[in-house]
Amino acid sequence: MRGVTSARQQHQLAEAGEPWWRQRESERKRPNTRTSSTIPSPLCASSLKMACQALQSGESLATLKNESDSLKKKLEEERAKLHDVELNQVAEKVELVSALSIRTRRVLKGHGNKVLCMDWCKDKRRLVSSSQDGKVIVWDGYTLNKEHAVTMPCTWVMACAYAPSGCAVACGGLDNKCSVYPLSLDKNENLAAKKKSVAMHTNYLSGCSFTNSDMQLLTSSGDGTCALWDVESGQLLQSFHGHTADVLSLNLAPSETGNTFVSGGCDKKANVWDMRSGQNVQSFETHDSDINCVKYYPTGDAFASASDDGTCRLYDLRADREVAVYQKDSIIFGASSVDFSLSGRLLFAGYNDYTINVWDVLKGNRISVLFGHENRVSCVKVSPDGTSFASASWDTSLRIWA
Amino acid sequence: MTSTNSSLSNMRRLVAQLKLEASVERIKVSQAASELQQYCLQNAGKDALLVGVPGGSNPFREPRSCAVL
Numbered sequence: 001m002r003g004v005t006s007a008r009q010q011h012q013l014a015e016a017g018e019p020w021w022r023q024r025e026s027e028r029k030r031p032n033t034r035t036s037s038t039i040p041s042p043l044c045a046s047s048l049k050m051a052c053q054a055l056q057s058g059e060s061l062a063t064l065k066n067e068s069d070s071l072k073k074k075l076e077e078e079r080a081k082l083h084d085v086e087l088n089q090v091a092e093k094v095e096l097v098s099a100l101s102i103r104t105r106r107v108l109k110g111h112g113n114k115v116l117c118m119d120w121c122k123d124k125r126r127l128v129s130s131s132q133d134g135k136v137i138v139w140d141g142y143t144l145n146k147e148h149a150v151t152m153p154c155t156w157v158m159a160c161a162y163a164p165s166g167c168a169v170a171c172g173g174l175d176n177k178c179s180v181y182p183l184s185l186d187k188n189e190n191l192a193a194k195k196k197s198v199a200m201h202t203n204y205l206s207g208c209s210f211t212n213s214d215m216q217l218l219t220s221s222g223d224g225t226c227a228l229w230d231v232e233s234g235q236l237l238q239s240f241h242g243h244t245a246d247v248l249s250l251n252l253a254p255s256e257t258g259n260t261f262v263s264g265g266c267d268k269k270a271n272v273w274d275m276r277s278g279q280n281v282q283s284f285e286t287h288d289s290d291i292n293c294v295k296y297y298p299t300g301d302a303f304a305s306a307s308d309d310g311t312c313r314l315y316d317l318r319a320d321r322e323v324a325v326y327q328k329d330s331i332i333f334g335a336s337s338v339d340f341s342l343s344g345r346l347l348f349a350g351y352n353d354y355t356i357n358v359w360d361v362l363k364g365n366r367i368s369v370l371f372g373h374e375n376r377v378s379c380v381k382v383s384p385d386g387t388s389f390a391s392a393s394w395d396t397s398l399r400i401w402a
Numbered sequence: 403m404t405s406t407n408s409s410l411s412n413m414r415r416l417v418a419q420l421k422l423e424a425s426v427e428r429i430k431v432s433q434a435a436s437e438l439q440q441y442c443l444q445n446a447g448k449d450a451l452l453v454g455v456p457g458g459s460n461p462f463r464e465p466r467s468c469a470v471l
Contacts, residue, residue: 071420343445
């Protein structure tokens with residue numbers, strides 16, 4: 001477990017509404033930095049030789065630092081050269097979005113504690129949701145029936161995902177694992193018996209997603225890495241290193257765009273990765289605080305992020321920069337989750353102030369505020385055919401809006 | 403020494419990563435933005451949450467049957 005937090009401290013933090021296991025940026029010990037600086041190792045012949053070799057090759061910490069600083073500066077300059085206009089300026093002539101008639105159409109009650117995550121099935125009617133008390137429930141969104149329920153052996157099930165076939169769900173959280181449960185047609189069958197542990201991280205699981213098939217699973221974790229797993233064998237196929245703090249969210253690019261995904265984390269960075277090589281191909285750092293959620297635009301050419309700094313932002317991958325910020329002075333609470341409508345025109349964002357804001361992606365203004373939840377909104381997802389979206393909340397319910 | 407070596411290799415990795423990111427091919431924001439806009443406008447008609455759907459065809463908007471006691 002990260003750090004030593006007493007049971008009393010955990011309780012206090014939980015009461016305050018903060019997940020005690022998630023260290024704030026300011027408290028964070030960077031992973032990968034060994035505390036060897038406390039005990040200097042003796043100068044021995046081999047280490048002296050290595051130091052001399054490093055000096056001889058002209059490389060030293062100082063020269064590398066200079067090189068990295070000048071590269072960062074160059075990157076900013078290159079990006080700035082292409083910044084010839086703002087997105088909302090380009091969209092000036094576009095008609096304003098007329099008033100939306102979106103309201104709550106279903107309320108899904110049944111979880112006993114905070115709902116942390118949800119996902120739609122490809123059939124556009126079923127959903128899976130997971131909560132703080134360890135329960136994972138599969139719902140029929142039309143009838144409100146609970147079709148399956150499983151109790152995980154851990155609390156804070158922060159991630160859940162529906163398999164593309166609709167025949168299984170994956171979930172995980174404080175158990176540091178991601179497990180796959182095949183969904184049985186027999187309602188009496190004990191789902192927990194068929195559970196398959198697939199992913200193993202060294203810290204909590206924050207996000208999971210099946211790739212194009214039921215066979216591969218992509219996970220993100222509080223240990224600062226993302227990983228791609230083979231579901232059948234549990235083998236690690238690729239790991240993705242680069243974040244310097246907890247990774248909180250990941251999203252796969254729409255299948256037409258190829259094998260990439262984006263991740264966001266407590267290091268305020270959003271990274272785009274090549275799934276085959278494990279390479280971090282693009283990186284964006286403009287948020288002022290943890291990035292809680294990242295989501296691709298329908299074409300895969302851009303993605304949006306939601307952050308504890310209260311803003312949501314749009315990054316265009318081909319321009320390689322941030323192109324819009326969705327913010328208002330009156331919004332002071334963190335944004336936890338975002339998703340695009342089918343055409344990409346609307347951005348739905350859930351916030352810690354219990355509301356969902358609907359933003360005009362092109363013009364940058366807020367179109368409406370949706371009220372209804374009685375505690376933080378933890379997750380928002382548009383259904384596969386775009387006819388509705390679902391929200392999950394710490395008020396223990398889920399809502400379907402249309 | 404160990405900490406210097408690991409900082410050195412971290413820095414080397416950082417420099418290599420930055421070189422990779424600097425070499426990415428970029429297009430102008432004006433072009434990227436107009437393509438985003440074009441996609442939005444082309445698909446606006448199909449976006450049920452934006453324009454609504456003809457009455458009755460959105461299963462979530464249909465009233466569910468109520469039992470009259």
